Amino acid sequence: AEDPYFIPESTTLTNQLLNFKKTKKRFAIVVDEYGEVQGLVTLEDILEEIVGDFTTNTxxxxxxxxxxxxxxxxxxxxxxxxxxxxxxxxxxxxxxxxxxxxxxxxxxxxxxxxxxxxxxxxxxxxxxxxxxxxxxxxxxxxxxxxxxxxx
CATH class of the missing domain: 3.30.465.10 (Uridine Diphospho-n-acetylenolpyruvylglucosamine Reductase; domain 3)
Incomplete structure (x- = not known):
């Protein structure tokens, strides 16, 4: 099993997109400045935020x-x-x-x-x-x- 991949909630979309590419990961656990888990972000979430909603099943x-x-x-x-x-x-x-x-x-x-x-x-x-x-x-x-x- 892989170790969890944590990112700060202040990370910009562009930077996180580049981080996903560098680390070859598709999702990350978002934490605040106190290390508390705030949620989960996926590569698809970021792409949809940038280019809009997309789906393979119309x-x-x-x-x-x-x-x-x-x-x-x-x-x-x-x-x-x-x-x-x-x-x-x-x-x-x-x-x-x-x-x-x-x-x-x-x-x-x-x-x-x-x-x-x-x-x-x-x-x-x-x-x-x-x-x-x-x-x-x-x-x-x-x-x-x-x-x-x-x-």
């Missing part, structure tokens, strides 16, 4: 964001916020978590035991499918307030 993309008859969307937890905004014309916040799963976790601050719903800005989120470690499917509805004209 059939999966068609099911990631699906409009339903009531105007809401059923969305995979793995869909990126940018993909969602692009597909729906919405303006979900892009300055935080990268995926819908991350956005749900950030808002409810845990992995839900059962389905939950919440409102964030002008959007209602309702979890539809949950595993032990992530939210798999979410129904999202835009609920922008209706503006009444003054007569």
């Amino acid at each position: 059939a999966d993309d068609d099911d990631e964001i699906t409009r339903t008859t009531d105007g809401s969307y059923t969305i995979d937890g793995t869909a990126t916020i940018r993909e969602i905004n692009k597909a729906t014309g919405w303006d979900l916040p892009t300055n935080g978590p990268k995926t819908l799963n991350g956005l749900v976790f950030e808002h409810i601050e845990s992995i839900p035991d059962g389905n939950v719903s919440f409102v964030l800005d002008s959007y209602r989120f309702e979890t539809e499918e949950i595993s032990d470690t992530m939210v798999k499917k979410v129904s999202v509805t835009c609920i922008k307030p209706i503006k009444f004209s003054e007569d």
